[in-house]
Amino acid sequence: MWQIICLCLPGMSKLEQQRFLLLLQDVVKTQKRSLSPVDLGLSFLDSLTPTETLTVLEQRLDLVKNSQELLSLQATDKQEYRSITQQLIQDHICCLLSAERTWLERTIRHLRASATLDLGHILLRE
Numbered sequence: 197m198w199q200i201i202c203l204c205l206p207g208m209s210k211l212e213q214q215r216f217l218l219l220l221q222d223v224v225k226t227q228k229r230s231l232s233p234v235d236l237g238l239s240f241l242d243s244l245t246p247t248e249t250l251t252v253l254e255q256r257l258d259l260v261k262n263s264q265e266l267l268s269l270q271a272t273d274k275q276e277y278r279s280i281t282q283q284l285i286q287d288h289i290c291c292l293l294s295a296e297r298t299w300l301e302r303t304i305r306h307l308r309a310s311a312t313l314d315l316g317h318i319l320l321r322e
Contacts, residue, residue: 219243246311250304257300264293 220240241249267290278286 216240246307250307250311253300253304253307257297257304260293260297260300264290264297267293 222243241252244252267286271286271290
């Protein structure tokens, strides 16, 4: 799911999408280990600027939040007509989204704090 979202960021211009796809292509070519679908979307982040990285993660967080809201609405809609398997699948997706949201929020806070510290360090040297 992550890799699809990273390839389809809603806020990217065509030029940014082309740049991203070239970066992703380079990362895939130069990986010394095989990429799994889980970390494919994260593999290219070190090729982006800190601002671009934050943008990618913030947009992903927005999509996760929207997905959680939609699932929440679906959970209350006609739940009595869904099979136990459908309920388990939906619960599993909810758990995955919750874990990803927690990770994204923590990572974004960490990156913002790092950026602030880096800026403070630069200001102290001047």
